[in-house]
Amino acid sequence: MEIKDRAKKIKLLLLDVDGVxxxxxxxxxxxxxxxxxxxxxxxxxxxxxxxxxxxxxxxxAQSSKIVKTRARQLGIEKIYQNHxxxxxxxxxxxxxxxxxxxxxxxxxxxxxIPILKRIGLAVSVPNAVSEPKEIAHYVTEKxxxxxxxxxxxxxxxxxxxxxxxxxxxxxx
Numbered sequence: 001m002e003i004k005d006r007a008k009k010i011k012l013l014l015l016d017v018d019g020v021x022x023x024x025x026x027x028x029x030x031x032x033x034x035x036x037x038x039x040x041x042x043x044x045x046x047x048x049x050x051x052x053x054x055x056x057x058x059x060x061a062q063s064s065k066i067v068k069t070r071a072r073q074l075g076i077e078k079i080y081q082n083h084x085x086x087x088x089x090x091x092x093x094x095x096x097x098x099x100x101x102x103x104x105x106x107x108x109x110x111x112x113i114p115i116l117k118r119i120g121l122a123v124s125v126p127n128a129v130s131e132p133k134e135i136a137h138y139v140t141e142k143x144x145x146x147x148x149x150x151x152x153x154x155x156x157x158x159x160x161x162x163x164x165x166x167x168x169x170x171x172x
C-alpha cells in the first residue's frame with residue numbers, strides 16, 4: 001500500500017517525544033532541572049492536525065513536566081507514559097475510537113518497534129536507530145526535533161485533501 005493511501009485513513013497522530021518531538025538530547029542543570037528543545041514548526045503541525053479533526057496523543061517512556069507543559073500548549077489530548085509502549089495500544093484504540101490502520105505513529109528507537117509493526121502508518125526519523133527505520137512505511141527527510149513531525153502532519157493533511165483549505169487564509 002502506498003504512503004498516500006495509508007495517510008488518507010489516519011484519524012490519530014501518536015508521537016514519541018525524545019528523538020521525535022525533540023532531537024533526543026536532554027540537558028540537566030546543576031540543580032537537577034531538565035530541559036528539552038521543541039521545534040515550533042512541529043508544534044504548529046500538531047495544531048493544524050487538530051484543526052482538521054485529527055486527534056493527537058503522546059506516548060513516551062519518560063515522565064516529564066516539560067512534556068506535559070508542551071502537550072498542554074499544543075492541545076494534545078493524552079500522554080501515555082510507559083516503557084512498554086505496546087501495552088498502551090489497547091487503551092489508545094478504545095479512548096480514541098480508532099482501529100490500528102487509522103493510527104500514525106512516529107518513533108525512533110527499539111521500544112517503538114512493537115507499535116510501529118501494528119499501526120497503519122509507521123513513521124521514523126533519519127536520526128533514529130536503524131531498526132525502526134527498516135520497519136517504517138516512511139522515514140522523514142527532516143530529523144526528529146527539527147521538523148519531522150511537521151513533515152508528517154503535512155503529508156497526512158495533503159493526502160486527505162485538507163491542506164489547501166487549512167492554509168488558504170495565509171495566501172490572501
